[in-house]
Amino acid sequence: MFQNLQTMKKEFSHIGSKNTPKMVNVEDKQVSRRKAIAKATMFLGEEIISLFKNNEMCTKKGPVFQTAIIAGIQAVKKTSELIPMCHPLLINGIDIDIEMTDNEHMEIYCSVAMEGKTGVEMEALTGASVAALTVYDMCKSVSQKMIIKEVKLVKKTGGKSDIKNG
Numbered sequence: 001m002f003q004n005l006q007t008m009k010k011e012f013s014h015i016g017s018k019n020t021p022k023m024v025n026v027e028d029k030q031v032s033r034r035k036a037i038a039k040a041t042m043f044l045g046e047e048i049i050s051l052f053k054n055n056e057m058c059t060k061k062g063p064v065f066q067t068a069i070i071a072g073i074q075a076v077k078k079t080s081e082l083i084p085m086c087h088p089l090l091i092n093g094i095d096i097d098i099e100m101t102d103n104e105h106m107e108i109y110c111s112v113a114m115e116g117k118t119g120v121e122m123e124a125l126t127g128a129s130v131a132a133l134t135v136y137d138m139c140k141s142v143s144q145k146m147i148i149k150e151v152k153l154v155k156k157t158g159g160k161s162d163i164k165n166g
Contacts, residue, residue: 014085023087026087027117031115031116031117032158033113033157034114034115034118035114035120038109038152038153038154039107040107040110041105041106041148041149042132042136042148043105043147045143046103049100059138064135068108068131068135069096071133072134073127075127076094076124077094079122079126083122086123087118089114089120093112094110096108096109108135110124125153132148136148
């Protein structure tokens, strides 16, 4: 498993010269505007979606989407505490949007923006993931057939390269 660390260290930025984990040093990078958008796609099923009225459902735990949005925002702010090699960041803005796409599915978009020396992809992915997990938690008493199908980076701007994954 660790046989190829010498060749991998050129590909992976978080492996140091002694083949040990390291946090990337960004001191020489230029500050730039950074933005990332991540999307979580979720199967809820008709049984759960039928309970939503005006794009919200109130449960004993509270309003599902509003709670998921708050959880996603909190997750973005705590990403560096959850993922060891992520830098703590001064986030400029977080926007989470939840949309029903049909009578069984929903999408959660998490957009994160900042000005800094490192990107916000992990923060956007974490926010979308935790928002989806929160929806699952709040709806599981109705059905546990829900599936968080996919969490992916949709767009990234700033830094060395821009990415757009539709």
